[in-house]
Amino acid sequence: MTTSSTSLWSRESLLLWAKQRGEPDWLVQQRLSAWNALEQLSWPRWERTDLPPLDDQRLQPAESDVAGAQEGLRQQLGITAEGKTLVLPGGTIEDRSALPEDVLFEDLGQAVLGSGDHWQRWLGALVPAQTDRFTALATALWQSGTLLYVPKGCQIDVPLESYLWLPQGGAWYSRTLLMLEPGAKVTLVLGSAGPRQGEVLHAGILEGYVSAGARLQLVILQNNGAEADLFLQRHLRVARDGQVSWVLGDFGGGLQHTVTATDLSETGASMESWSVMVVGRGQHDDLEVIATHDAPNTRSEMETRQVVTEDGEAVYQGTTDIHRGARGTVAYNRERTLLLSDEAHADALPVLRIDENDVVASHAASAGEVDPEQLFYLESRGIPEPLAIEMIVAGFLAPLLDRIPVATVCQQISQLVQAKLGGSVR
Amino acid sequence: MATPVLEIRDLHVSIGEKEIIQGVHLTIRGGEVHAIMGPNGAGKSTLAAALMGHPAYTVTSGEVLLDGEDLLQMPVDERARQGLFLAMQYPAEIPGVSLGNFLRAAVNARMGEEQGLSIMAFHRKLMETMKSLGIDPSFAERYVNEGFSGGEKKRSEMLQMTMLTPRIAMLDEIDSGLDVDALRAVAQDINRLRGPELGLMIITHYERILQYVEPDFVHILIDGRLVRSGGKDLVAQIEEKGYDWLRAEAGLPAGTAE
Numbered sequence: 310m311t312t313s314s315t316s317l318w319s320r321e322s323l324l325l326w327a328k329q330r331g332e333p334d335w336l337v338q339q340r341l342s343a344w345n346a347l348e349q350l351s352w353p354r355w356e357r358t359d360l361p362p363l364d365d366q367r368l369q370p371a372e373s374d375v376a377g378a379q380e381g382l383r384q385q386l387g388i389t390a391e392g393k394t395l396v397l398p399g400g401t402i403e404d405r406s407a408l409p410e411d412v413l414f415e416d417l418g419q420a421v422l423g424s425g426d427h428w429q430r431w432l433g434a435l436v437p438a439q440t441d442r443f444t445a446l447a448t449a450l451w452q453s454g455t456l457l458y459v460p461k462g463c464q465i466d467v468p469l470e471s472y473l474w475l476p477q478g479g480a481w482y483s484r485t486l487l488m489l490e491p492g493a494k495v496t497l498v499l500g501s502a503g504p505r506q507g508e509v510l511h512a513g514i515l516e517g518y519v520s521a522g523a524r525l526q527l528v529i530l531q532n533n534g535a536e537a538d539l540f541l542q543r544h545l546r547v548a549r550d551g552q553v554s555w556v557l558g559d560f561g562g563g564l565q566h567t568v569t570a571t572d573l574s575e576t577g578a579s580m581e582s583w584s585v586m587v588v589g590r591g592q593h594d595d596l597e598v599i600a601t602h603d604a605p606n607t608r609s610e611m612e613t614r615q616v617v618t619e620d621g622e623a624v625y626q627g628t629t630d631i632h633r634g635a636r637g638t639v640a641y642n643r644e645r646t647l648l649l650s651d652e653a654h655a656d657a658l659p660v661l662r663i664d665e666n667d668v669v670a671s672h673a674a675s676a677g678e679v680d681p682e683q684l685f686y687l688e689s690r691g692i693p694e695p696l697a698i699e700m701i702v703a704g705f706l707a708p709l710l711d712r713i714p715v716a717t718v719c720q721q722i723s724q725l726v727q728a729k730l731g732g733s734v735r
Numbered sequence: 736m737a738t739p740v741l742e743i744r745d746l747h748v749s750i751g752e753k754e755i756i757q758g759v760h761l762t763i764r765g766g767e768v769h770a771i772m773g774p775n776g777a778g779k780s781t782l783a784a785a786l787m788g789h790p791a792y793t794v795t796s797g798e799v800l801l802d803g804e805d806l807l808q809m810p811v812d813e814r815a816r817q818g819l820f821l822a823m824q825y826p827a828e829i830p831g832v833s834l835g836n837f838l839r840a841a842v843n844a845r846m847g848e849e850q851g852l853s854i855m856a857f858h859r860k861l862m863e864t865m866k867s868l869g870i871d872p873s874f875a876e877r878y879v880n881e882g883f884s885g886g887e888k889k890r891s892e893m894l895q896m897t898m899l900t901p902r903i904a905m906l907d908e909i910d911s912g913l914d915v916d917a918l919r920a921v922a923q924d925i926n927r928l929r930g931p932e933l934g935l936m937i938i939t940h941y942e943r944i945l946q947y948v949e950p951d952f953v954h955i956l957i958d959g960r961l962v963r964s965g966g967k968d969l970v971a972q973i974e975e976k977g978y979d980w981l982r983a984e985a986g987l988p989a990g991t992a993e
């Protein structure tokens with residue numbers, strides 16, 4: 310990207326920038342109509358997350374320090390960026406050789422160039438630009454993002470990884486598209502991090518289509534700096550007998566609101582979602598996970614475990630929406646919170662909306678502090694308090710981590726938990 | 736290292752407003768076994784837990800020295816690292832933390848950073864110890880005390896004690912809930928650990944364990960005071976006559992504590 314960032318901040322410069330990139334007309338039009346919609350759209354209003362006033366300065370697209378990305382990602386997410394890894398921005402991919410030829414795994418910004426109207430109908434179908442101002446901004450101004458296309462029947466055994474390194478200030482807009490053709494199978498790790506310092510805003514859209522019988526394991530890890538405000542919309546649609554497994558690991562960031570939605574749109578589709586949130590000093594993390602049952606014999610299982618330290622604020626809303634006709638639905642929705650300080654704050658709201666009789670559904674939420682008897686027991690064996698608390702937290706998360714299907718990701722999450730608590734418990 | 740010694744002088748312990756321990760004097764030296772008996776609610780567990788530093792109990796006055804150092808100034812973990820051990824009457828369950836990982840952290844803490852064992856060395860020692868105590872190796876993978884039977888919890892406390900080589904160990908009803916064979920096994924484990932490097936406080940309601948682990952001293956705790964100390968013949972007397980005669984002797988009202 311050679312265009313200077315501030316020049317994007319008008320309809321004309323946006324048009325110019327998109328044309329210079331060589332984007333197809335439909336995409337330029339999509340950007341412009343989203344830009345036009347901005348005027349009519351208001352900022353989203355969330356029940357438990359207050360949005361501070363955002364001036365144009367904070368919303369200006371900025372450029373990221375591509376050179377520092379590798380080292381930063383290593384430090385903050387513990388990744389080695391070796392193997393089948395895409396690092397954004399920049400879109401370098403290493404070791405592509407091992408991927409089957411017709412798999413597409415690259416920067417969406419590059420992929421849309423010269424591919425006609427191939428991707429047109431998929432962009433914005435699940436997360437329309439008009440959803441709110443953030444989605445309109447992201448639709449108009451997205452700079453890069455991951456494209457993953459897995460053709461019919463193609464099963465990829467090694468996890469693919471894509472990492473995003475945010476700029477130090479200003480805003481970053483991303484757009485991710487995932488498509489699994491029937492019977493495809495893949496594990497994708499999406500990580501994001503950024504400089505420890507610097508006020509930055511990230512608005513992003515992820516859309517994904519999981520076709521009949523396809524299986525997607527989607528791991529999303531986030532460990533941004535404390536002044537990174539994140540507003541993300543993720544939406545997957547799952548077709549007949551398709552399976553989605555979300556793993557969400559949220560560690561960094563400042564103010565955040567994330568929607569993670571899955572439509573179980575055809576018979577036999579299923580989703581599971583395992584989320585770990587560790588929320589600490591100065592953070593407000595609001596995560597919404599939604600499973601929508603729109604067809605018979607669909608299944609959803611969501612479990613979230615939050616650990617809240619210092620003056621952190623964690624909000625979780627798990628919504629199970631069972632539409633009429635979704636007979637034979639099975640849905641579980643669980644949430645547990647561990648508060649590590651008196652100032653810590655957590656809100657958990659499992660929501661069950663059922664418009665069908667023939668279903669099995671349950672939800673449960675609980676919150677508590679570290680059990681003093683457990684702490685005493687560990688300390689009475691010589692274990693110092695900070696380590697004892699770390700062990701209790703690890704124990705609290707263990708049943709959830711045990712269910713994460715990718716072993717390396719379990720380890721990565723454990724280490725992120727440790728690193729984060731190591732800083733705040735001591 | 737010198738023989739361990741725990742000196743308790745005029746200890747008073749309260750829970751909230753209520754004084755439970757009302758002036759206990761007791762000295763335990765390496766090589767000695769002290770049995771503490773007394774009716775339900777007398778304050779036996781309170782005494783042991785307060786010595787370990789349980790936050791629910793407040794020491795209102797008195798002095799406790801471990802090897803001449805002020806025990807009451809030390810945080811709980813420090814007391815343990817200095818060699819104090821408490822096998823609890825009701826050990827806590829710690830979901831998600833395996834007994835093996837827990838013990839490794841404990842052993843490393845007790846031995847100090849430099850002398851900590853490598854994973855391999857620790858694992859070998861753990862397996863050997865489990866074998867010698869007749870504990871199935873699968874317990875190393877299980878979450879601490881979670882789903883353990885009453886007897887298994889007690890065996891796990893013994894395993895921890897053996898691994899941590901304390902200088903002064905307090906065993907709070909280590910014999911309760913054990914079947915006859917398990918009781919004999921636990922007694923054997925204790926006897927194996929006996930020696931000049933270890934001072935023992937055994938809290939119990941039953942004569943049986945004291946037949947296997949012969950005490951040097953027997954103390955009777957009633958209403959927060961040690962009303963009588965003697966030799967092991969005291970155990971037989973209690974077994975036969977109960978506690979009321981001791982209450983009468985001490986000028987305390989008869990019957991059980993509230």
Ligand SMILES: Nc1ncnc2c1ncn2[C@@H]1O[C@H](COP(=O)(O)OP(=O)(O)OP(=O)(O)O)[C@@H](O)[C@H]1O
Pocket residue numbers: 750755773774775776777778779780781782791824992993
């Ligand atoms: N955490 C606590 N909160 C309130 N009261 C307590 C607490 N712990 C102990 N007590 C009270 O203190 C008294 C002494 O209890 P303790 O457990 O020390 O008795 P004990 O001699 O060990 O009895 P037992 O033989 O039944 O184990 C009892 O009246 C008990 O109810």
Ligand SMILES: [Mg+2]
Pocket residue numbers: 779780781824907
């Ligand atoms: Mg007791």
